[in-house]
Amino acid sequence: MPHVIIVGCGFGGLAAARALAGAKVDITMIDRSNHHLFQPLLYQVATAGLSAPAISAPIRSILAEQRNVTSLMAAVADIDVARKTVVLEDGSEIAYDYLIVAAGSTHSYFGHDEWAPLAPGLKTLEDAFDIRRRILMAFEYAEREDDPVRRAEWLTFTVIGAGATGVEMAGTLIEIARHTLRGEFRRIDPHQANVVLLEGSDRVLAAFPPDLSEKARMQLVKLGVDVRTGSRVTGIDQECVRYTDRDGDQRLASRTVIWSAGVAASPLGKALNVPLDRAGRVPVGGELSIPGHPEVFVIGDLAAVTSEGKPVPGVSPAAKQMGRVAARNILAHIAGKAPQNFVYQDYGSLATIGRKAAVAMVGKLKFSGYPAWLFWLFIHVYFLIGFRNRLMVMTDWAWAYLTFKRSARVISSAIDTPPSKPRDEAPTS
Ligand SMILES: Cc1cc2nc3c(=O)[nH]c(=O)nc-3n(C[C@H](O)[C@H](O)[C@H](O)COP(=O)(O)OP(=O)(O)OC[C@H]3O[C@@H](n4cnc5c(N)ncnc54)[C@H](O)[C@@H]3O)c2cc1C
Known part of the structure; x- marks a missing residue:
């Protein structure tokens, strides 16, 4: 054969x-890898909302019933x-x-591969574990920090790139700071955390029509995200992100940076x-x-x-x-027959922003807010692979919705020593 x-x-x-x-x-x-991954929900693993097995499944088990397939890892x-x-x-x-x-x-880091270890992107489960660890550790370091300037650096989270993944990450990060961690720290108030979303172009979710982009921006701002469009990143180091905007060169003191730009x-x-x-x-x-x-x-x-x-x-x-x-x-x-030409069926676009906040475009129909969020939930559960995954995700989401808690906050490795170079310049923003 x-x-x-x-x-x-x-x-x-x-x-x-x-x-x-x-x-x-x-x-x-x-x-x-040994698993099929449902990437649209990967940000939920990175932000401790879901565990890895909820959004992935072993390839060997998915294809076990299909007798004409041999799987090799x-x-x-x-x-x-x-x-x-x-x-x-x-x-x-x-x-x-x-x-x-x-x-x-x-x-893609647009020719700046040296930024990769400082600003991880989100593509695999390993990336999601790395980002989750950085986010949760930033709050831990902030709790241990006596210097208020350094503490503010730990409590500033920067997401670069306001496509669907960047918007989802920023919206969820602010929810973690404002709701999930409330009452759990004694020396810091997680509510004081800043989440900054930097975007080079002049609007968020550029793949959506301008009116939905604007609705998405307004929903992000309402949740508490500091949205800075027209901001092109020029440098990243362990303590800050540098970018240019219409007012010139800027320095944003921030120790946790997530890349979702390319x-x-x-x-x-x-x-x-x-x-x-x-x-x-x-x-x-x-x-x-x-x-x-x-x-x-x-x-x-x-x-x-x-x-x-x-x-x-x-x-x-x-x-x-x-x-x-x-x-x-x-x-x-x-069979010696002529090939078929590929014609793309576009069923629409969806992006979630946070609790009860999303934008959706289905054919000519555009909607946002709570209805779009409910639609987003339904679609993502529907397209997940396997009944077990759907059940796990629905249970975790229902729990998170009712309690604001996130179920996957366990990080495994011991504490690293945080980078502690002396500060060379005062933060400007
Ligand atoms: C964080 C994130 C969120 C997203 N959200 C959405 C969304 O909401 N809606 C949407 O429609 N799309 C979304 N996407 C895009 C969508 O996931 C991709 O378009 C889709 O996965 C592409 O499918 P693919 O089969 O080309 O590649 P993938 O699904 O990425 O699969 C590639 C596979 O190839 C394997 N592989 C790669 N290199 C090798 C190699 N050298 N040898 C062996 N195996 C290899 C990988 O392990 C992987 O399993 C998102 C993507 C990401 C990263």
Whole structure:
């Protein structure tokens, strides 16, 4: 039987595998992690609202019933399209007849990779654990700090980038400070914490229409977030973020910085030896294969695709739809039939901001506030994988809604020594 290799069991890869269930093909699913991750709720793990198993599930168990799939936990290091093989990190090779590359995306620091350890981005469970630890430790350090200036630095949280993830992070951080931690500290008042959202462009949620962006900004401000649009970050160190705005250069004293400003395609795209676009994505035709190789498909965040003349966004519904079309085109190729062209079905956009605050756009319908938040809750529970995950998330959310408490606040490692360089200049904001 033809051998199909799928690299990556995210939204795109999993949809492709499922669309090939029952087909006369042997599938090898290769992923470097052992779990499928529901990234839209990752910020909830980073902010201690949900535990990791609530939003992820073992790939082996998800695909256990699908007898034509073998799952391998391994990182693909290279692809040789001429020899039709993928090369794993240990140098071993696996041959394919058809290949679907669905390796997703990673963070982009716009040429400033030195910022990565100072301002982690959110993409994997490891990132979420790292961010959760930094947030909770910042309050711990603040409680131990005698110097009021340093204490204020620990209690200032900066989120860079006001896309959906940045907005969600900022809205949840302020809820933690104002509600979750209330009454738990003796020397600090967590309510005094500042959450600053820095955005280079002139509005938050730039992918939404301007009126919804403005509603989102107003909801953030109402929750207590300090929203600074038109602010381009120029430097990050352990004690501050530097940026420029219309008034010139600014210094924001802040010891916890979260990056949600840039996305770049997975570096695996380079292995295909085709010219990539500026974000490192692989341009593919309407049938989703690369030029000259009708057996090699690229889907999801890694693919640069247009549908009806418009670029397809890097969102989970697009990745799933591409996965299904790639699977159908493999079966069409095997049967000697013409491939199907990918047409993106846009069902709308949603972003949550905090408790009872969200914006939504479904077709021509735009709404915000409580109804949008309820709709967001419903959609995210509905699309979670597995009944157990849905039950866990609903229980944790119901508990959090009623008590303002967050159920996943346990951090495991011992206390690091906080960075304690002498202050070289006074904070200006
Ligand atoms: C924090 C966050 C929030 C988001 N929120 C939303 C949202 O609310 N709504 C929405 O529609 N979209 C959202 N997205 C975007 C959405 O998650 C992506 O568009 C979608 O995951 C893309 O699917 P994919 O299959 O291309 O890649 P992914 O789902 O990222 O899957 C890629 C898989 O490839 C594996 N992999 C990568 N490299 C290798 C390698 N070399 N070898 C083996 N395996 C490899 C990874 O382990 C991963 O399992 C969000 C993304 C993030 C990061």
